Amino acid sequence: MAETFRAVWVEEVAPGKFDQQIVERTLADLPDNPLTLAISHSSLNYKDALSAFGNRAITREYPHTPGIDAVGTVVEDRSGTFSCGETLLVTGYDLGMNTPGGLAERISIPTDWALPLPKGLTARESMILGTAGLTAGLCVEKLLEAGAKPGDGEVLVTGATGGVGSIAVALLAQLGFRVAAVTGKLESADFLTGLGAWKVLDRETLAPFASKAMAKPLWAWAVDTVGGDTLFNVIKSLAYGGGVAACGMAAGAQFQANVFPFILRGISLLGVDSVELPLERKAAVWNKLGGDWYIGEQLDRIAEDIALEQAPEFLARLHRGHGIGRYVVDMA
Numbered sequence: 001m002a003e004t005f006r007a008v009w010v011e012e013v014a015p016g017k018f019d020q021q022i023v024e025r026t027l028a029d030l031p032d033n034p035l036t037l038a039i040s041h042s043s044l045n046y047k048d049a050l051s052a053f054g055n056r057a058i059t060r061e062y063p064h065t066p067g068i069d070a071v072g073t074v075v076e077d078r079s080g081t082f083s084c085g086e087t088l089l090v091t092g093y094d095l096g097m098n099t100p101g102g103l104a105e106r107i108s109i110p111t112d113w114a115l116p117l118p119k120g121l122t123a124r125e126s127m128i129l130g131t132a133g134l135t136a137g138l139c140v141e142k143l144l145e146a147g148a149k150p151g152d153g154e155v156l157v158t159g160a161t162g163g164v165g166s167i168a169v170a171l172l173a174q175l176g177f178r179v180a181a182v183t184g185k186l187e188s189a190d191f192l193t194g195l196g197a198w199k200v201l202d203r204e205t206l207a208p209f210a211s212k213a214m215a216k217p218l219w220a221w222a223v224d225t226v227g228g229d230t231l232f233n234v235i236k237s238l239a240y241g242g243g244v245a246a247c248g249m250a251a252g253a254q255f256q257a258n259v260f261p262f263i264l265r266g267i268s269l270l271g272v273d274s275v276e277l278p279l280e281r282k283a284a285v286w287n288k289l290g291g292d293w294y295i296g297e298q299l300d301r302i303a304e305d306i307a308l309e310q311a312p313e314f315l316a317r318l319h320r321g322h323g324i325g326r327y328v329v330d331m332a
């Protein structure tokens with residue numbers, strides 16, 4: 001009898017209505033790619049929630065298994081690149097979008113999507129970070145490349161309790177920056193100060209800027225995980241020469257803008273992509289996350305471990321914007 005494994009299975013049960021179950025699948029159900037991994041851990045990202053609730057900009061065809069992150073051991077590598085039993089990490093590319101993803105005990109992928117587990121990180125820690133950690137790392141790297149230094153003034157982080165936001169808060173604080181964390185969940189202020197936030201601000205603090213062409217310069221730099229009009233409210237309130245690393249769209253993909261912050265204050269809008277980034281660039285940031293940028297005990301503060309059976313419930317939470325920190329799916 002063929003070996004079976006468990007996977008999250010998203011089906012369109014009525015037009016526009018999507019249902020998430022745990023099902024048994026076989027290896028023959030997976031695409032015919034050279035590299036097969038036995039997954040020990042995955043994690044939940046906002047993009048997985050979009051896929052699980054039928055967003056066709058992420059996933060064109062259903063039924064589907066989401067999961068843009070996975071870590072596990074090599075079961076087979078027909079390309080001869082990796083050895084059986086080696087632990088590999090996969091984030092992004094098409095995993096969990098239109099290729100069956102990491103919310104399953106097995107994945108089958110092209111060999112050039114996978115990296116050896118970075119030195120300094122356990123398999124579980126690599127999934128506490130996952131795409132969110134890689135993205136937070138890329139945002140911080142963009143700010144440092146733009147000249148950000150701890151003495152410059154406050155660094156604003158929006159969507160601060162979310163996956164990317166919470167890791168960005170912890171990493172920036174560890175690097176010596178004074179972080180102003182913006183959240184819609186003021187009841188989680190202790191979580192954010194525990195990660196090293198200098199101050200915690202209600203999301204509504206930025207709302208009055210919407211009616212102004214420019215706002216008072218308040219922050220030296222920013223990481224925006226929220227997008228929409230929040231992104232331009234952040235841009236308007238940056239101090240002269242500042243910049244924002246923009247990676248997200250939890251509040252929407254469109255924003256109204258004007259040129260004043262760019263031409264009067266020299267503000268930089270720094271775009272961040274973690275998905276199609278060349279593998280060697282991903283590896284370089286992962287090595288920092290396991291090395292100089294290792295955030296140590298903050299990883300456990302950020303993480304909640306869940307079973308595969310709980311993934312549908314927690315995906316729904318993320319879809320409503322109610323997630324806090326990172327959810328690690330333990331399949332070991």
Ligand code: NDP
Binds near residue numbers: 044162249274
């Ligand atoms: P999470 O769901 O973990 O966090 C998103 C957070 O954004 C929420 O917890 C909430 O934080 C805040 N938020 C949610 N809805 C709204 C809203 N309507 N208005 C303002 N704030 C809101 O998501 P991730 O951390 O996984 O991802 C964050 C964003 O980054 C997503 O848009 C995702 O698509 C994007 N992303 C982009 C990547 C890239 O490569 N560019 C890679 C990874 C993620 P709070 O309550 O604290 O405000």
